[in-house]
Amino acid sequence: MTITDKNKDPDYISLKRALQQFQSDRLNRTYADLKMDPPYASIADFFFNRLYAPEDFTFRDTSIKSLQHVLEGRIYRPMTAAMLKVVELHELSDDLDDRMVEKMIETGIGPDLTLAQYRTVYRQLDNYDQRVYQINLTIDVTRVFHGLSQKWIVGVSLKTVTVAAHLLKVGKILDFINEGYLAFRQIKSIDHFVDTIARREMAWHDKLWRET
Numbered sequence: 001m002t003i004t005d006k007n008k009d010p011d012y013i014s015l016k017r018a019l020q021q022f023q024s025d026r027l028n029r030t031y032a033d034l035k036m037d038p039p040y041a042s043i044a045d046f047f048f049n050r051l052y053a054p055e056d057f058t059f060r061d062t063s064i065k066s067l068q069h070v071l072e073g074r075i076y077r078p079m080t081a082a083m084l085k086v087v088e089l090h091e092l093s094d095d096l097d098d099r100m101v102e103k104m105i106e107t108g109i110g111p112d113l114t115l116a117q118y119r120t121v122y123r124q125l126d127n128y129d130q131r132v133y134q135i136n137l138t139i140d141v142t143r144v145f146h147g148l149s150q151k152w153i154v155g156v157s158l159k160t161v162t163v164a165a166h167l168l169k170v171g172k173i174l175d176f177i178n179e180g181y182l183a184f185r186q187i188k189s190i191d192h193f194v195d196t197i198a199r200r201e202m203a204w205h206d207k208l209w210r211e212t
Contacts, residue, residue: 015101018111022118024048030200039186040193046183047142050176076157082148085141092134099125119208128209135201139194146194149184 027048028035035044103121104113148154158178165174187193 012101012105014111015104016097018113019097019100019104022113026204030204031197034193034196042183042186043193046180050179076148076151076153078148079154079157082141082144085137085144089134089137089141092130092137096125096127096130096134099127122208128205131205132202135198135205138201139198142194142197143190145180146184146187146190149181150188154181155185 031044031048034040035048037044100121103124104110104117107121107124109117109121158174158181162171162174162178165171184190
């Protein structure tokens with residue numbers, strides 16, 4: 001089944017959304033304390049509920065690539081490099097989700113995914129290093145965007161290109177990026193947030209890998 005076929009297959013989409021919902025619920029449980037901690041509430045909500053919510057991310061991937069192309073030279077240059085990292089993270093995560101869904105179909109696992117079933121599928125893919133890379137890339141992207149959010153020129157750039165972005169039909173993704181910018185900008189130090197994610201995600205990853 002090609003990527004296009006997958007995106008049109010309602011059963012496949014249903015399984016993928018169920019997988020993403022499982023992962024989103026797990027993230028929200030794992031980081032409930034960060035979401036309740038006032039300094040991190042806004043960024044945690046964006047990170048776990050907007051960035052990783054189980055929905056159609058196609059517009060983000062396509063629009064980020066379009067935004068990078070049509071706004072080249074109009075936006076603060078490091079933002080373009082940061083967008084490339086977001087595209088890489090999205091494509092990697094989406095590919096890993098697709099591979100898990102394919103394994104779910106192969107093993108007869110339905111949308112009511114249990115932890116034991118998730119663990120089985122996760123381990124059967126035999127991609128320990130790729131998962132570690134995904135975690136590290138997530139941390140890298142988070143640090144890069146936080147650093148950019150602290151620069152006044154980024155806010156000016158986003159405001160400057162907003163009208164052009166909407167005219168060029170990539171305004172939706174720019175609004176999404178601006179939402180993240182505002183959430184990140186509220187935090188002066190990102191260390192506790194990203195260190196907590198790095199530590200807990202590696203612990204979760206290793207636990208899935210070790211348990212039988």
